[in-house]
Amino acid sequence: MTAGVVDRTSRHVAVLGSGSWGTTFAAVLADAGCEVRVWTRRPEIATEVAAHRTNERYLPGVRLPDGVSATTDAAEAVSGARLVVAAIPSQSARDTLAPFRALVADDAVVVSLMKGVELGTDRRMSQVLEEVLGVPPERLVVVSGPNLAGEIAARQPTATVVSSVGAGAASEVAAACSTPYFRPYTNADVVGVELCGAAKNVIALVVGVAQGRGYGFNTMATVITRGLVEITRLGLVLGAHVETFSGLAGMGDLMATCASPQSRNHRLGRHVGEGMSLDDAVVATGGTAEGVKSCRSILELAERHGVEMPITQAAVAMFHEGRSVDEITRALIGRPQKPETSG
Ligand SMILES: NC(=O)c1ccc[n+]([C@@H]2O[C@H](COP(=O)([O-])OP(=O)(O)OC[C@H]3O[C@@H](n4cnc5c(N)ncnc54)[C@H](O)[C@@H]3O)[C@@H](O)[C@H]2O)c1
Numbered sequence: 001m002t003a004g005v006v007d008r009t010s011r012h013v014a015v016l017g018s019g020s021w022g023t024t025f026a027a028v029l030a031d032a033g034c035e036v037r038v039w040t041r042r043p044e045i046a047t048e049v050a051a052h053r054t055n056e057r058y059l060p061g062v063r064l065p066d067g068v069s070a071t072t073d074a075a076e077a078v079s080g081a082r083l084v085v086a087a088i089p090s091q092s093a094r095d096t097l098a099p100f101r102a103l104v105a106d107d108a109v110v111v112s113l114m115k116g117v118e119l120g121t122d123r124r125m126s127q128v129l130e131e132v133l134g135v136p137p138e139r140l141v142v143v144s145g146p147n148l149a150g151e152i153a154a155r156q157p158t159a160t161v162v163s164s165v166g167a168g169a170a171s172e173v174a175a176a177c178s179t180p181y182f183r184p185y186t187n188a189d190v191v192g193v194e195l196c197g198a199a200k201n202v203i204a205l206v207v208g209v210a211q212g213r214g215y216g217f218n219t220m221a222t223v224i225t226r227g228l229v230e231i232t233r234l235g236l237v238l239g240a241h242v243e244t245f246s247g248l249a250g251m252g253d254l255m256a257t258c259a260s261p262q263s264r265n266h267r268l269g270r271h272v273g274e275g276m277s278l279d280d281a282v283v284a285t286g287g288t289a290e291g292v293k294s295c296r297s298i299l300e301l302a303e304r305h306g307v308e309m310p311i312t313q314a315a316v317a318m319f320h321e322g323r324s325v326d327e328i329t330r331a332l333i334g335r336p337q338k339p340e341t342s343g
């Protein structure tokens with residue numbers, strides 16, 4: 001990190017990543033009164049934001065507030081930023097963000113918007129940021145909740161969870177992103193909030209598969225409910241707080257992602273359920289469906305801790321082991337009988 005000191009009276013925020021959520025969150029921050037510089041690896045996006053105040057590729061039809069600018073220059077993006085927000089696909093975060101270590105100011109607060117678990121290390125995104133940027137946990141913040149970018153970019157009302165072991169950092173980020181349509185709640189359960197954000201993507205994939213296969217609301221409710229059970233089971237073993245799973249980052253985000261056709265995970269699952277190959281489904285979906293890769297790292301994490309996650313295991317079997325939807329359905333429904341309350 002630089003010896004640079006952040007001016008805490010400034011409202012300058014850097015957002016690293018110009019995809020749908022990075023750009024939308026930049027707009028939220030600007031609506032809340034921040035001056036936001038988005039770092040993009042694509043020069044055409046920086047030019048478009050300056051010329052037209054749009055990012056049509058990732059947020060079609062949305063006009064960005066005047067407080068949002070974009071640059072391909074990493075140093076320019078983070079210079080003087082009191083908050084640095086990371087919105088890169090999880091599996092690319094480590095490599096993409098490494099060059100920022102020397103640029104982010106020593107006392108900046110770093111925020112993760114990312115919902116995934118890194119393949120190969122099974123690290124949550126705040127753990128990756130801690131390692132890559134050298135930021136201590138009390139200055140790391142996770143934002144997660146029922147936050148479909150398109151709806152928020154249209155300024156539809158929603159709430160979110162701003163989680164950190166540093167109470168001051170969580171409050172600072174909550175204040176920076178609070179608007180008449182976006183309501184942040186603070187929380188100290190980083191493990192639970194991050195795990196919910198990553199694992200619900202896997203459940204949404206499976207719900208999408210079921211819908212693509214032609215199954216209705218009973219199947220959807222079954223997958224969502226048992227999905228929450230298995231996410232909670234892993235979370236508790238990892239030290240998360242039980243209340244988080246019924247909150248916005250848990251049940252809230254699970255409902256939004258599993259129910260909305262806007263969700264990329266849901267859409268990708270639906271394509272596969274309709275019979276498309278995974279490769280074609282990735283192309284047809286567009287954007288990042290984090291659950292496809294994170295299902296493997298989450299299952300690995302669960303196996304390492306002796307936790308059963310049959311729906312996540314089903315996702316791995318369908319997306320990575322060539323098992324058919326019908327075969328997996330039979331296996332899930334035919335699991336040994338047990339009391340519902342046994343977890
Ligand atoms: N879109 C949403 O509604 C939403 C909401 C909440 C959280 N999230 C999470 O936010 C994170 C970012 O998602 P998004 O929706 O902005 O994704 P996106 O697919 O819309 O955009 C990804 C961004 O990262 C860049 N990028 C992609 N691959 C890269 C690479 N290899 N190296 C460097 N940059 C790369 C792209 O150019 C783009 O700017 C994900 O973890 C996602 O789960 C998304």
Ligand SMILES: O=P(O)(O)OC[C@H](O)CO
Nearest residue numbers: 145146147148263264265
């Ligand atoms: O489009 P998805 O599936 O990445 O989901 C977006 C958000 O995570 C919903 O909160």
